Amino acid sequence: MKKCRVCKAKFEPFNSLQVACSASCALQYAQKDLQKAAERKAKEQRKWVREQKERLKSRGDHTREAQQAFNAYIRERDADLPCISCGTYTAGQYHAGHYRTTKAAPELRFDEANVNKQCAQCNNFDSGNIVEYRINLIKRIGQAEVDRLEGLTPPKHYTIDDLKEIKAKYRAMKRELDRERAA
Numbered sequence: 001m002k003k004c005r006v007c008k009a010k011f012e013p014f015n016s017l018q019v020a021c022s023a024s025c026a027l028q029y030a031q032k033d034l035q036k037a038a039e040r041k042a043k044e045q046r047k048w049v050r051e052q053k054e055r056l057k058s059r060g061d062h063t064r065e066a067q068q069a070f071n072a073y074i075r076e077r078d079a080d081l082p083c084i085s086c087g088t089y090t091a092g093q094y095h096a097g098h099y100r101t102t103k104a105a106p107e108l109r110f111d112e113a114n115v116n117k118q119c120a121q122c123n124n125f126d127s128g129n130i131v132e133y134r135i136n137l138i139k140r141i142g143q144a145e146v147d148r149l150e151g152l153t154p155p156k157h158y159t160i161d162d163l164k165e166i167k168a169k170y171r172a173m174k175r176e177l178d179r180e181r182a183a
Contacts, residue, residue, distance in 0.1 A: 062163040069170040071096035078117030085129035091119030
C-alpha cells in the first residue's frame with residue numbers, strides 16, 4: 001500500500017512508480033509539478049537578470065551604492081544626537097553631512113570622523129553651516145582629529161571590489177545597530 005501524494009488516501013499501486021491513487025489526483029500532481037518547474041525557471045531567470053545588471057554597473061554606480069550604505073549607517077549611528085551644526089532635534093529629515101565635502105576631499109568620503117548627522121536645512125540650504133559644524137565637531141571628536149581632517153591626506157582610488165566591500169561592511173554595521181536598538 002502507498003499513500004497518495006495529493007489526497008493522502010492509501011491505495012494499491014499498479015507499478016512501483018505510481019504516486020497518485022486516481023487519474024484526477026495524478027493530474028493535480030502533474031499540475032503542481034509543472035508549477036514548481038515554472039517557479040524554478042522564473043527564479044533562475046531573475047537570478048540571471050540580477051547578475052547581468054550587476055555586471056553592467058559602472059564604478060560610479062558602485063560608488064553611489066556604497067555612499068548610500070555609508071550614509072544610512074551614519075544616520076543610524078547618530079540617531080540619538082542632534083544636528084552637528086545647529087543642534088536641533090526636531091528637523092523633519094536628517095542627512096549624513098560631510099565636514100569636508102566629497103568634491104573637496106574625495107579621500108575622506110568614507111571617513112566616519114568626517115561625516116555626522118546633519119539636518120536638511122543646514123546641509124542643503126546653509127551650505128553645511130560649516131562654522132557651527134567645525135565648532136561642534138571639535139567638541140565631539142577633538143582638535144587633533146579635526147586637524148587631521150583639514151590637513152593633507154593621500155588620495156584614495158577605490159576599485160569596484162573596494163566599493164563592494166565598503167557597501168557590505170556598512171550595511172552589516174547598520175543592521176547590527178538596528179538589532180541593538182530593537183533589543
